[in-house]
Amino acid sequence: MRHDRSIELAPSVKPQFDYETLSALPEWYVIVARCGACGHEDELDRRAIGRRFGKNVKLVSLPMRLRCRPPCGNRVGNRLFLRKLGR
Ligand SMILES: [Zn+2]
Structure with a gap:
């Protein structure tokens, strides 16, 4: 099922969004990651990403740098x- 308020970030297709980097992403967007193995979904902490990868990290490069929480640990x-964000 799709969330109609979500925009998928997929490195393999032309991005459907205008925000290439973390610093360009308006604050009202939440980054959500979904595991390809177990389907676990989690909101990412933008500030934590900024500290870890830098504010200018390309958003499309994030999925391959993330790992699902244990015990899954999937990175693929x-x-x-x-x-x-709702208001
Ligand atoms: Zn997982």
Whole structure:
């Protein structure tokens, strides 16, 4: 099932969004990662990503740098979504 307020970030297709880097992403977007193995979804902490990878990290490069939480630990096929914050 798709979340209609989500934008998928997929490195293999032309990005459907205008925000290439973390620093360009408006604050009202939440970055959500979904594991390709177990389907676990988690919101990412933008500030933590900024500290770890730098503010200018390309968003499409994030999925392959992420790892699912234990015991899954999967790093393959993970996907990122942008979700607009509700108010
Ligand atoms: Zn997983």
